[in-house]
Amino acid sequence: MFIGFSEAESFLRNCRDAVIITHQNPDGDCIGAGFGLKDILEQLGIRSRVICHDEFPSPRYDFITSVGQGEDFEPQTVIAVDIADVKLMGKYADIYGDKVQLCIDHHISNKNYAEKTLLRGNATAACEVIYDLAEYMGVKITKHCATCLYTGIATDSGCFKYDCTTPRAHEIAADMMRRYDINFARINRYMFDVKSEGRMRLESKVVELMETYLGGRLNIIAVTKEIADAMGVSMDELEGFAPMTIQLEQSEVGIFIRQRDNDYKCSFRSANDVNVSEICQSLGGGGHAKAAGCSMTGELEEIKKSLVETVERALSR
């Protein structure tokens, strides 16, 4: 059942304790939302614990998680943040999947799996929803909480760069700067500018693999196991390269391809108006208009040829 702020407030004020579930492969928004909500519940005298299928990336998110996830206890209340679908809970799907009493989310694709869902499908981030909920409730948040919530808004919006950024996200950022004196420049440096030396050198190697099609409107980077072995990197390390495929001036669509055991994982990005979600759906995958994915089997050269044709058709529409 979808609920509004008023019902979410009574729910939170009436719970005695809570476990807060964040999604697997945790990012800035679910980590910020989880720990931000934990801070808010603390203000209300409610103990809570933040859990995740995976470890929270360290040291990247230490400035959020170093307060601790909270002690272990048998919770009476189960809350999910930034989780559109039970299966994104990983190992916790079995334990808590059908016991979520409150879900706070901003994904329009939310499966409505929880007893009550506070969904704002047009919000930049789950952290934006939680900030507005705290405002609604009149809870005075801490500087650490503001830091958590700013991080989620910044990371989900690409530091206010992408389409999904709402005017409200900017207003909240202004508010946090004025009222809580958050060290936003340092957060942004960690989230957006800093990389490891290995990552920096890897990026310059990956650039060399870029291939240009359709007069520059399509770029493809394909990393086979053989190439990854030669570069000395695991496939896990090849996360986050998809945006690189649309950084050239003429780019309309970019595809980052990684070989897996039995298939190729294809991550699509759209620079402007092409809806890559539609393209990926036609190939058995899915996603958002500007970022989507699918998997393909067969010979790499055949796959590329077919992808180029598919994108060419989409561009001519």
Place this chain on the structure above:
Amino acid sequence: MFIGFSEAESFLRNCRDAVIITHQNPDGDCIGAGFGLKDILEQLGIRSRVICHDEFPSPRYDFITSVGQGEDFEPQTVIAVDIADVKLMGKYADIYGDKVQLCIDHHISNKNYAEKTLLRGNATAACEVIYDLAEYMGVKITKHCATCLYTGIATDSGCFKYDCTTPRAHEIAADMMRRYDINFARINRYMFDVKSEGRMRLESKVVELMETYLGGRLNIIAVTKEIADAMGVSMDELEGFAPMTIQLEQSEVGIFIRQRDNDYKCSFRSANDVNVSEICQSLGGGGHAKAAGCSMTGELEEIKKSLVETVERALSR
């Protein structure tokens, strides 16, 4: 003489025409401020022309400048935007340097060279000052004007990423999104994400030149003429690489060195608390706390050795 919004308003309302000077090596803020102000004057029925020592970079800023700089005429009024010092006018310093009646700026270092100066030294960008002036005056700005002013705020703040971002910058962005429906995501893509294929490949070559000192706290990239020749690039193309020197996790200070005819140009960046302006001042240069520069003569290896020692002393303070 420094003036406030009220006096700036009467000045603008009483001028019959204006030439608007932007600084040499024009960037998003002075271009946005120049063309934004031109739009505002048009609303008031005042003809104006935007001028610059250099050509406005094309196609990068075409979305701003394609309305035209305005026809040539003998101006009665001279306005400077985003110009802290007459010498930044380049060839226009001789013609207009002592004739500037109004300067609108946000540089705390403004030399107060104009008859009247509307200075907000804590503003993110000159465009922030101009937006607030238009608000103060009750001028209904156009979507093109909002696009110009957003661009200046975004580029000077690194898309709201850096220390210099004010809460007001966020509020203005929110306002522009709500009221003028600007295509901010496309602006940001052009300003921050898009690069030419040559630039992309050059970056991956420059990364290879990075040297690490002081346990990773100092990184230096030095490009000699010999190296530039081997890479097939001119020294002009080596603009904008300084931030790369502080992108590693442990970085505190980064120095990008380029060989010139008779010396080496050293661009410093600080990741956190080291004041590189102080370092550069001690070496005969200057700048801001987080971005400063100086020039050095002698043998490159000796220069590097001396810079490492200087930075080591600064870090131990």
